[in-house]
Amino acid sequence: MSEPIAKKKIFDFTQLRRVLSYAAPYKKWFYGSIVLSIFLAILSPIRPFLIQYTVNHYIRGGTPGDSSFRERMISLIIYITVIQIGILLIETLFRFLFSFLTAWLGQTVVKDLRIAVYKKILSLNLSQYDKTPIGTLTTRTINDIEAINDIFSEGLIPIVSDLLSIVSILLFMFVDNWQLTLICLVPFPILLLSTYVFKEAVNKSFIRVRNAVAALNAFVQEHITGMQVVQAFASEDQEYKRFRKINSEHRNANIRAIFAYSVFFPIVEIVLAVSTGLLVWWGAGLVLHLPPEKAARLTGEIIAFFLYLNLLFRPLRLIADKFNTLQMGMVASERVFRVLDNQDRITVEGTYAPGRLAGKIEFDHVWFAYMDDRYVLKNISFQVQPGETLAIVGHTGSGKTSIISILNRLYAIQRGQIRLDDRPVESYKLDALRASIGVVLQDVFLFSGSILENITLRNEEIPFEKVVQAAKLIGMHDFIMELPGGYNYNVMERGSTLSLGQRQLLSFIRALLFDPSILILDEATSSVDTGSELLIQEAIAKLIADRTSIVIAHRLSTIRKASKILVLDKGEIKEMGTHEELMNKQGFYFKLHQLQFEEKVG
Numbered sequence: 001m002s003e004p005i006a007k008k009k010i011f012d013f014t015q016l017r018r019v020l021s022y023a024a025p026y027k028k029w030f031y032g033s034i035v036l037s038i039f040l041a042i043l044s045p046i047r048p049f050l051i052q053y054t055v056n057h058y059i060r061g062g063t064p065g066d067s068s069f070r071e072r073m074i075s076l077i078i079y080i081t082v083i084q085i086g087i088l089l090i091e092t093l094f095r096f097l098f099s100f101l102t103a104w105l106g107q108t109v110v111k112d113l114r115i116a117v118y119k120k121i122l123s124l125n126l127s128q129y130d131k132t133p134i135g136t137l138t139t140r141t142i143n144d145i146e147a148i149n150d151i152f153s154e155g156l157i158p159i160v161s162d163l164l165s166i167v168s169i170l171l172f173m174f175v176d177n178w179q180l181t182l183i184c185l186v187p188f189p190i191l192l193l194s195t196y197v198f199k200e201a202v203n204k205s206f207i208r209v210r211n212a213v214a215a216l217n218a219f220v221q222e223h224i225t226g227m228q229v230v231q232a233f234a235s236e237d238q239e240y241k242r243f244r245k246i247n248s249e250h251r252n253a254n255i256r257a258i259f260a261y262s263v264f265f266p267i268v269e270i271v272l273a274v275s276t277g278l279l280v281w282w283g284a285g286l287v288l289h290l291p292p293e294k295a296a297r298l299t300g301e302i303i304a305f306f307l308y309l310n311l312l313f314r315p316l317r318l319i320a321d322k323f324n325t326l327q328m329g330m331v332a333s334e335r336v337f338r339v340l341d342n343q344d345r346i347t348v349e350g351t352y353a354p355g356r357l358a359g360k361i362e363f364d365h366v367w368f369a370y371m372d373d374r375y376v377l378k379n380i381s382f383q384v385q386p387g388e389t390l391a392i393v394g395h396t397g398s399g400k401t402s403i404i405s406i407l408n409r410l411y412a413i414q415r416g417q418i419r420l421d422d423r424p425v426e427s428y429k430l431d432a433l434r435a436s437i438g439v440v441l442q443d444v445f446l447f448s449g450s451i452l453e454n455i456t457l458r459n460e461e462i463p464f465e466k467v468v469q470a471a472k473l474i475g476m477h478d479f480i481m482e483l484p485g486g487y488n489y490n491v492m493e494r495g496s497t498l499s500l501g502q503r504q505l506l507s508f509i510r511a512l513l514f515d516p517s518i519l520i521l522d523e524a525t526s527s528v529d530t531g532s533e534l535l536i537q538e539a540i541a542k543l544i545a546d547r548t549s550i551v552i553a554h555r556l557s558t559i560r561k562a563s564k565i566l567v568l569d570k571g572e573i574k575e576m577g578t579h580e581e582l583m584n585k586q587g588f589y590f591k592l593h594q595l596q597f598e599e600k601v602g
Contacts, residue, residue, distance in 0.1 A: 037161030052304035106152035147332035155326035162315035353432035359548030394568035438516030
């Protein structure tokens with residue numbers, strides 16, 4: 001899914017401050033890394049300066065043949081060498097601490113951000129998942145947040161450190177010999193221009209890479225999940241070609257970045273070589289025409305400047321790359337913050353949280369649309385008294401599933417009111433509302449893990465004995481115990497090692513275990529065989545006993561005993577009553593029943 005980003009957003013300092021705000025709880029570590037970068041900037045040019053000092057005063061200085069000077073020179077050289085080793089060890093330690101601090105800070109911020117994003121994703125309306133590919137949200141939660149880590153470990157703070165090092169080295173060079181410094185900097189405009197071109201080229205490539213990664217994640221996630229459909233319809237070749245196209249775009253974007261690197265780094269080496277050549281050419285010319293004392297001093301400066309240039313070009317080689325890393329982190333943060341700023345969630349939430357509902361349900365002139373004003377439910381009104389069972393029937397797309405989706409506020413209605421126990425559902429605390437309504441869907445989703453974990457949803461407060469009791473009541477305990485590991489049997493992803501009927505019965509155990517006041521069964525027998533249907537019918541009878549229930553039925557034979565049957569068509573109520581009443585009317589329900597009966601007989 002391509003998401004072009006405006007250039008101005010990459011340098012949005014407001015957004016940068018927002019990223020940095022996640023480092024506020026760890027500001028001591030942040031400031032510590034800045035202090036270390038200052039120390040490293042100061043330490044970097046000291047060693048070349050000491051080498052220059054040694055050359056000027058102890059190697060080229062003194063009188064030839066003076067044995068006392070020679071002895072003093074050797075001892076002082078050893079002394080300065082020890083100082084050099086000490087400075088090198090201190091610098092190494094500081095660099096280790098700097099690298100560790102910035103990496104630790106980045107990973108800690110990433111941890112907090114990822115928690116915030118996942119928490120946000122959990123709170124979004126289901127409509128977001130209808131519109132956004134799961135692979136794209138996966139990219140936001142993993143890849144993009146990891147890019148924000150690079151802002152700290154490879155971007156902002158390392159750039160500050162490199163800039164301080166460059167300024168520090170240039171100050172030493174100008175103070176030492178400003179003329180020689182200017183000579184060395186003659187080819188720098190070429191480097192600055194190359195850096196700008198490189199930065200822009202890599203930036204464009206990285207944006208394309210990020211978009212390609214999101215597209216790859218979305219494609220792979222969707223097609224692995226739907227692999228059964230792909231193989232059943234022999235679509236492997238077509239999907240393979242689509243994957244190759246998306247993968248080629250990812251490769252091409254990376255190759256453009258690689259090409260930019262391949263051009264830029266040789267240019268940096270050429271500029272360094274030109275600067276070094278100018279240094280040698282200019283310095284050698286001066287040495288030949290200066291008195292011996294000044295020539296000796298200039299020799300030390302040339303050696304120091306050679307080292308200065310290497311120290312100067314080391315951060316210059318990488319600073320453009322680090323700036324691109326910072327840019328990509330900002331691009332990624334813009335995408336992550338777009339998820340965090342998404343307000344498509346239930347914003348109106350009450351505080352009422354009863355221990356248990358009586359179970360009275362009332363829809364009062366309810367209108368609902370998933371998008372704009374395309375209403376899928378129109379002027380729906382009905383009541384269900386505590387302990388009653390309401391069956392909802394109708395053709396596919398008539399609005400049956402939409403009714404249960406708005407009852408537990410997975411979606412917000414546009415008009416009308418829904419009441420539970422004579423209170424508007426908006427007055428309930430969401431957690432309490434949804435905990436009071438158990439839902440058993442037609443397509444049962446099981447997570448990777450054990451049967452026990454899927455029944456309890458990893459709620460450690462539920463005792464194992466209660467799980468066994470619920471399984472025995474549904475009639476699944478003996479079957480579970482026959483599996484390898486019993487309740488610890490791994491059902492694999494989406495419960496692929498179990499049949500549809502077995503997965504459905506496990507979902508019944510889950511619903512019974514949480515003991516909801518209101519139970520919703522969404523076409524629980526539509527996709528199972530006759531043998532499994534008999535077991536499920538027995539389980540349903542136990543589940544709906546003494547509690548308010550809404551049963552969405554595909555097979556009309558399963559709802560004869562319902563207290564009330566609601567007949568929907570195109571989002572409107574056509575009929576309402578008991579099975580006998582509706583059959584005697586010989587209206588819409590009667591026609592549905594006759595049609596299904598004829599199909600069964602045929």
